[in-house]
Amino acid sequence: MQSFVDFLNSIIWSPVLIYLCLGAGLFYSIATRFVQVRQFNEMCRLLLSGKSSDKGISSFQALAVSLSGRVGTGNIAGVAAAIGFGGPGAVFWMWVVAFLGAATAYTESTLAQIYKEDDNGQFRGGPAYYIEKAMGQKWYAWIFAIATIFACGVLLPGVQSNSIGNAIEAAFGSGEMINTAIGTISLAKIITGSIISVLLGFIIFGGVKRIASFTQVVVPFMALAYIIIAFVIILLHITEIPAIVSMIIGDAFTPMAGFGAAIGWGVKRGVYSNEAGQGTGPHAAAAANVQHPAQQGLVQSFSIYIDTLLVCSATAFMILITGAYNVHGIGDAYIVQNVAAEIAANGPVFTQLAIESTMPGWGKPFIAIALFFFAFTTILAYYYIAETNIAYIRRSVKVPGMMFALKLVLMTAVFYGTVKAANLAWAMGDVGVGLMAWLNIVGILTIFFLGRPALKALKDYERQQKEGVEKYTFDPVKLGIKNADYWERRFACEQEESTAQNNTDETPYKPVNPTA
Numbered sequence: 346m347q348s349f350v351d352f353l354n355s356i357i358w359s360p361v362l363i364y365l366c367l368g369a370g371l372f373y374s375i376a377t378r379f380v381q382v383r384q385f386n387e388m389c390r391l392l393l394s395g396k397s398s399d400k401g402i403s404s405f406q407a408l409a410v411s412l413s414g415r416v417g418t419g420n421i422a423g424v425a426a427a428i429g430f431g432g433p434g435a436v437f438w439m440w441v442v443a444f445l446g447a448a449t450a451y452t453e454s455t456l457a458q459i460y461k462e463d464d465n466g467q468f469r470g471g472p473a474y475y476i477e478k479a480m481g482q483k484w485y486a487w488i489f490a491i492a493t494i495f496a497c498g499v500l501l502p503g504v505q506s507n508s509i510g511n512a513i514e515a516a517f518g519s520g521e522m523i524n525t526a527i528g529t530i531s532l533a534k535i536i537t538g539s540i541i542s543v544l545l546g547f548i549i550f551g552g553v554k555r556i557a558s559f560t561q562v563v564v565p566f567m568a569l570a571y572i573i574i575a576f577v578i579i580l581l582h583i584t585e586i587p588a589i590v591s592m593i594i595g596d597a598f599t600p601m602a603g604f605g606a607a608i609g610w611g612v613k614r615g616v617y618s619n620e621a622g623q624g625t626g627p628h629a630a631a632a633a634n635v636q637h638p639a640q641q642g643l644v645q646s647f648s649i650y651i652d653t654l655l656v657c658s659a660t661a662f663m664i665l666i667t668g669a670y671n672v673h674g675i676g677d678a679y680i681v682q683n684v685a686a687e688i689a690a691n692g693p694v695f696t697q698l699a700i701e702s703t704m705p706g707w708g709k710p711f712i713a714i715a716l717f718f719f720a721f722t723t724i725l726a727y728y729y730i731a732e733t734n735i736a737y738i739r740r741s742v743k744v745p746g747m748m749f750a751l752k753l754v755l756m757t758a759v760f761y762g763t764v765k766a767a768n769l770a771w772a773m774g775d776v777g778v779g780l781m782a783w784l785n786i787v788g789i790l791t792i793f794f795l796g797r798p799a800l801k802a803l804k805d806y807e808r809q810q811k812e813g814v815e816k817y818t819f820d821p822v823k824l825g826i827k828n829a830d831y832w833e834r835r836f837a838c839e840q841e842e843s844t845a846q847n848n849t850d851e852t853p854y855k856p857v858n859p860t861a
Contacts, residue, residue, distance in 0.1 A: 350772040357779035363612045366622055369786045370445025373452050376793070377803055381447035381646050387810070388647035391640050420571075420652065421716055422508045422693045423614045424660040425670065429690025431610030432672050432680070433589075434596030436661040438611025443653030446621025447646045453789055455642030455799040457627030458635065459821065459829050464736055470631025471730070472624040472785045473737045478828035479792040489784045490734040493624065496777030498731035498755050503762020504774035505720035505727075506541055510534040510763040512693045512716045516709035530764045538763030541721065542756045549728045549752055567718040568656055574711065575659030578703045582666045589665050601672060601680050613775065615657075621649055623778055624785030628730045637817040638832070639806035642799065660696055669698035728755055798826045 374381065427435040453472070460478045461470030473493070477486040513533055520532035579586065600607035626645050633641045664670050672681040673690065688694045693712050701708025728751070735747050792798065801824045809817050820836045821829035 347772065350776060354772055354775050354779065357776060357783065358609070358613055360609070362779060362783060363609055365786055366442065366612055366782065367445060369622055369790060370442065370447075370449045372790070373448040373793075374445055376800060377448050377451065379448070380451050380643070380803060381444065381649075384643050385647075388643045391644050392647060420656045420719065421660055421696045421712065422511075424657050425664060425693065425695035426690050427610045427614040428661065428664060428670050428672070429695065430673050431607045431614075432596050432601045433593050433661075433665055434598070434600040434607035435611035435614070436593045436658070436665075437597035438608045439615040439653055439657055439661075442612050442615030442621065443649050443657075446615070446653075447649040449622040449786075449789070450626055450649050451642040451646040451803075452793075452799045453622065453624065453627045453785065454630035454645035455638050455802050456789065456792065457631035458633070458638035458641050459798055459802060459826060459832065461631040461831055463831060468632045468634070469733055469736050471628040471733050471737070472788060473734055474631070475627075475792065476788045479798060480788065480795065485784075485788065487738070489624070489781070489788070490737050492777075492780045492784060493734045494731045494738075494751070496781055497625070497727040497734075498751055499758050500773045500777035502724045502727050502755055502759045503765065505723045506538065506759045506763040507765060508693055509541060509713075509717050509720050510537050512697065512709075512713040513537045515694055515697060516713035534764045538760040541724075541763060542760045544721070545724060545728075545759060546752065546756055548725060549755070563718055563722055567715060567722075568651065571715050571719075572655060572659050574700065574704075574707075575663050578663050578700065579659075579666065581703055585666055586662075589662060592665065593661075615653060622782055622786045622789075624781045624788075625726070625730050628733045629726065631733075637802070637806050637809070637819045639802045640817070642802070663699040664695050667699040667702045669702060670695050724755075724759060728752075731755065796826065798824075798829075801826060 424436070424439070427439060431438075456475040456479065457470040457472075460475040461468050462474060463469075471493075473486040473490040476489060477483045480486075510533075514531055514537075517533060519534070520536075522529050522531055523535065597607060597611075626648070630641045630645045633644075635641050668683045670681070671679050671684055671686070671688070671690065674680045679686065684695070684698060688698075693716055697708045697712040699708070700711055704711075731751055732748060735751055739747060789799075793800070798821075802819070805819065805824055806817065818836060818839060819832050821827075821832045822836075
């Protein structure tokens with residue numbers, strides 16, 4: 346199984362996809378005139394503005410849901426893997442992916458807002474929706490939807506739960522080993538998998554509102570706590586920072602593990618972590634209740650900075666400052682070996698050792714707890730994404746029980762991922778990420794050349810910014826954007842309300858009596 350999955354990854358994650366991810370980010374950065382830099386202040390303003398409605402969630406809640414997908418085990422175990430297999434220079438390429446990917450995130454999230462739908466009182470949208478409406482290729486949209494259901498409902502949740510299981514086992518011990526039908530498993534992992542599955546079921550059976558309510562509290566808290574710990578460790582080793590930064594940049598261009606390894610692992614883990622271009626973030630973006638599609642695009646663009654430039658960088662600096670890492674060479678050889686050879690790079694142990702070396706007794710339990718919240722909220726985001734794509738398919742094919750079946754499959758996948766080997770879990774996750782990235786990036790690039798809807802929305806939003814409007818509006822017909830049905834109806838209603846209000850405010854004309 347491991348060999349087959351590795352073979353698939355060698356095809357999916359060929360250099361073509363790696364350069365496609367970087368190229369798409371660069372292309373949209375130039376096309377939007379580096380919106381990720383120009384509109385940074387507006388991103389911060391929008392972050393805390395906006396309100397939820399009966400049909401949609403607020404901008405901040407949508408950010409929290411998408412961040413729950415972005416800020417996950419990739420920020421802890423993924424960064425460790427990038428360093429372990431690509432060397433310290435892989436961190437630089439993660440930064441590059443984040444900076445360029447912020448423009449890609451703006452584009453895909455704005456498209457999701459433009460082409461979202463009202464599905465029985467709940468906003469739905471994402472790549473499948475905008476591929477069908479903007480490209481006019483329903484068959485391609487179906488392929489994306491099916492691939493996403495498989496990736497987010499089966500493959501990716503196991504990566505998250507596997508890291509939780511490994512961290513719990515490293516922190517508290519494995520306990521008794523038990524023989525089962527799927528192999529010999531530690532009691533710690535069985536208990537952990539069971540707890541995760543039960544908690545997951547409780548929340549996902551409550552719908553997107555419960556997911557949003559949970560993530561808007563947990564995500565900011567867990568990210569802040571993690572960054573504070575990292576900041577403390579960095580401060581304690583502040584004199585080493587210039588040397589670490591120099592090592593990261595130097596190794597990016599003269600890499601110890603080979604140029605292909607550094608850029609390949611940096612891009613792969615960067616895309617896995619911040620999801621820019623992967624097509625997962627747009628699902629949460631579409632659920633937001635905003636005045637203009639570009640607003641949520643900007644908020645989602647900001648989430649890339651939080652994920653990679655803050656959380657991933659915090660992990661990287663902790664690992665590199667404390668020297669708690671190995672760098673794999675060809676075969677079983679090591680280019681750098683600072684910790685025991687049996688410690689897997691595809692796991693959270695590098696990060697646990699980094700904290701443990703500075704704060705004895707804290708590292709393993711802290712990372713176990715942090716990973717639980719990081720990974721658990723990511724699993725919730727994966728469920729919502731899979732659910733949205735089932736809702737898309739259900740528009741054409743009415744099969745009863747699809748949502749219920751998804752919940753059961755996801756809970757099973759989470760338990761199975763908890764108890765299986767890390768390398769297989771990560772490899773299967775890479776297959777899912779790669780498939781979605783291929784389909785989505787090709788889709789958004791094609792849509793750009795067909796009509797440039799995301800760019801038109803950005804220009805319209807910036808025009809209204811300059812005019813200083815109090816309330817933004819979006820008229821897709823005026824902009825030449827077709828099939829944006831929700832926004833067409835909304836604009837028409839806003840115009841009717843505005844006309845009615847103006848008529849009410851006008852004072853009836855009374856002629857003056859000249860003889861009075």
